[in-house]
Structure formats: C-alpha cells, structure tokens
Amino acid sequence: MAKITLSNLRHSYLSNPTDPQDYALKEIDLDWNDGGAYALLGPSGCGKSTLLNIVSGLLTPSAGRILFDDKDVTNLPPDQRNIAQVFQFPVIYDTMTVRENLAFPLRNRGVAEAKIAERVAEIATMLEVEEMLDTRAAHLSPDNKQKISMGRGLVRDDVNVVMFDEPLTVIDPHLKWKLRSKLKELHQRVRATMIYVTHDQTEALTFADQVVVMQEGEVVQVGTPVELFERPQHTFVGHFIGSPGMNILPASVDDGRVIFNGNSVRVEGGITGEGGVTELGVRPEFVSVSDTGIPARVRKVSDVGRHAVIETMVGDTRVRAVAETANFEQGAEVHLAFQQDQTRLYRDGWIATEVAS
Numbered sequence: 001m002a003k004i005t006l007s008n009l010r011h012s013y014l015s016n017p018t019d020p021q022d023y024a025l026k027e028i029d030l031d032w033n034d035g036g037a038y039a040l041l042g043p044s045g046c047g048k049s050t051l052l053n054i055v056s057g058l059l060t061p062s063a064g065r066i067l068f069d070d071k072d073v074t075n076l077p078p079d080q081r082n083i084a085q086v087f088q089f090p091v092i093y094d095t096m097t098v099r100e101n102l103a104f105p106l107r108n109r110g111v112a113e114a115k116i117a118e119r120v121a122e123i124a125t126m127l128e129v130e131e132m133l134d135t136r137a138a139h140l141s142p143d144n145k146q147k148i149s150m151g152r153g154l155v156r157d158d159v160n161v162v163m164f165d166e167p168l169t170v171i172d173p174h175l176k177w178k179l180r181s182k183l184k185e186l187h188q189r190v191r192a193t194m195i196y197v198t199h200d201q202t203e204a205l206t207f208a209d210q211v212v213v214m215q216e217g218e219v220v221q222v223g224t225p226v227e228l229f230e231r232p233q234h235t236f237v238g239h240f241i242g243s244p245g246m247n248i249l250p251a252s253v254d255d256g257r258v259i260f261n262g263n264s265v266r267v268e269g270g271i272t273g274e275g276g277v278t279e280l281g282v283r284p285e286f287v288s289v290s291d292t293g294i295p296a297r298v299r300k301v302s303d304v305g306r307h308a309v310i311e312t313m314v315g316d317t318r319v320r321a322v323a324e325t326a327n328f329e330q331g332a333e334v335h336l337a338f339q340q341d342q343t344r345l346y347r348d349g350w351i352a353t354e355v356a357s
C-alpha cells in the first residue's frame with residue numbers, strides 16, 4: 001500500500017480556462033497516508049469523480065502532480081498504477097462462480113494456485129460469503145453481487161490503493177448499514193489505503209478516519225468525523241454535515257460584539273479578520289429553548305424519536321433547536337440560548353473565531 005500525495009492539482013475540461021469557474025478542480029493539495037481510511041464527500045458536481053479519475057490515471061490533470069510513495073505517477077497509465085476499484089454497479093462475471101470471481105484478479109497476474117486458494121478463503125471469511133463460493137454469480141442477490149465486487153477489489157494485497165466509488169448505490173436501504181459496517185471492519189483487518197467516494201454523509205462518516213469535504217471543485221475541510229461536526233471550517237460543512245445541519249444566521253459585528261437580529265450573541269473566542277459577509281453558526285444540538293435569551297416563535301415541532309427538532313423563527317430567520325421533548329405549542333413565544341463555546345462566526349463562509357484559550 002502507498003501514501004498518496006496530490007500536489008497543486010487543478011483540472012479544467014475546457015481547452016482555454018480563464019476564470020476559476022472554468023475549473024472542475026480548483027487547487028487541491030492533499031496527503032493520504034499509507035493504510036488510512038479516507039472519504040471524499042460532497043454533493044453532485046463538486047468534482048469527486050474528476051479527482052478519482054485523476055488518481056486512477058483515467059484523466060491527466062491540467063496542472064499539478066500525483067505521487068505514490070513520493071514517486072511521480074502523473075503521467076503513468078491506469079494499468080501501471082496498481083489500483084483496485086469498486087464501482088457503483090457490481091463488476092463480476094455472471095457465468096463464473098463466486099470463487100472464480102474472487103480468484104480472477106489474482107489468476108490474471110499469474111499468482112500461484114495455492115496462494116490464490118488461501119487468499120480467496122481469507123476474503124470469503126471476511127465477507128461472510130463462504131457458503132456461496134460455489135454458486136454461480138448470476139444467482140446472487142444485488143447486495144451479494146456487490147459484496148463479491150468488493151471482495152475482488154480487496155483480494156490483491158499488492159495494490160497501492162483501493163478506491164470505492166459510491167459502492168452502496170444499488171444496495172437496498174435496509175441492507176446498507178450492514179455493508180457499511182462490513183467495509184469499516186474490512187479496512188481494520190486489511191489496513192489498505194482506501195478512498196471512499198460518496199455524497200452520503202452517513203456513509204462517509206461511518207467509513208472514514210478522515211473525511212475530505214469538497215464543494216465546487218475545492219476542498220473545504222479535511223477532518224475526523226468529530227472535527228467536521230464540532231468545528232466546521234466553512235458554513236458549507238456545517239450545513240452539509242449533521243441532521244439537521246448547522247444554523248447559519250445573518251449577523252453583524254459591531255465594536256467587537258456579534259449582533260443577530262438586534263441581540264448580542266457571545267461567540268466561542270476572539271474574532272479574526274475583517275469585512276466580508278458575516279454569519280453565525282451554531283448547531284441545533286447547542287441551541288436550547290429556555291426562559292431567557294433571544295425571543296423567538298415556535299413554527300414547527302418534529303418528534304424524531306430520541307429527541308425533537310423545534311423549528312423557530314427569530315424575526316424572518318429560521319433557527320432550529322434540538323430538545324429532549326416535543327412539548328412545545330406551535331406559535332408559542334419562547335427564548336433561545338446558544339451554547340457559547342459552540343457558537344462561531346464565519347466571514348464569507350470561512351470560520352472567523354478562535355477557540356477560547
């Protein structure tokens with residue numbers, strides 16, 4: 001397995017790009033460590049597939065370099081990069097048995113039969129598909145087909161990286177969580193460098209130790225699931241991660257004080273930078289409905305099981321709070337309190353407060 005470095009990477013599908021908007025990837029600098037579990041997370045069109053195709057060698061970037069273990073592979077074709085890929089739809093041979101399918105990538109490279117048998121048995125045990133080994137792939141359910149497709153991606157132990165491109169798309173929702181946790185377990189066992197591409201936050205946060213969040217061709221944050229939740233570096237991350245996402249509220253800064261709808265709000269620490277569009281960010285989990293604080297009116301209450309989401313209006317701005325009970329009347333006049341150490345200021349989307357020391 002290898003460490004992967006993306007250095008000053010940019011890509012445009014246009015022949016004469018001039019504007020930043022002409023680039024599908026704007027400027028990417030990333031290090032993926034040997035043996036790490038990474039996710040590339042972002043909405044449709046943010047550049048995930050472009051980045052994946054550059055790593056696999058299907059696409060040559062307009063600028064920048066890709067290194068595997070510090071060796072420049074930017075101009076190497078895909079077959080010389082030694083990468084395993086698992087796609088959205090299962091790639092298996094229907095006429096072969098599961099055993100033959102799993103053995104295929106090894107047989108193709110002339111691996112000795114004894115070693116193939118050993119490795120196929122190992123992967124089959126990990127995937128819990130031993131009893132299917134002699135079944136023809138055509139007879140498998142879609143989720144089992146995708147499991148075997150994953151097995152084919154994992155069976156070689158000499159690849160630089162295993163890349164998963166939205167691998168759970170075809171899986172029934174009630175089976176998704178099973179395969180999701182299976183993949184996490186597989187990573188812990190094989191310790192290969194793995195990159196998992198998805199637009200689904202749950203899949204990314206379950207699988208990865210480090211999540212790379214992308215928006216409009218840019219990386220907006222690289223962090224652990226906890227870091228992305230607790231301290232979004234950009235309002236996009238706050239909004240995109242969490243359910244419901246972070247409250248992003250229009251605010252102004254007046255003589256060092258942050259004002260939201262005429263109310264002074266205390267933020268986590270010192271304010272940095274100047275100018276720009278200023279907004280407050282506070283997750284619903286850190287907003288409480290209380291007797292004192294910012295006056296608000298309850299608009300809607302949704303009981304979502306273990307807790308309730310209280311949607312309130314502060315003037316014309318919607319603010320959501322997570323509460324233990326759904327015991328609030330629609331239209332009721334209430335007050336909101338923001339937990340100070342979880343309340344941040346953003347300027348032009350980027351975080352502009354420091355953690356209090």
Ligand SMILES: Nc1ncnc2c1ncn2[C@@H]1O[C@H](COP(=O)(O)OP(=O)(O)OP(=O)(O)O)[C@@H](O)[C@H]1O
Pocket residue numbers: 013024042043044045046047048049050051199
């Ligand atoms: N072959 C292409 N030619 C021109 N533009 C392209 C091409 N492929 C992608 N793009 C554009 O590049 C940008 C990034 O697309 P990309 O497919 O990498 O995003 P994505 O995050 O993988 O989205 P999705 O999940 O929908 O595949 C988009 O604006 C897209 O329209």
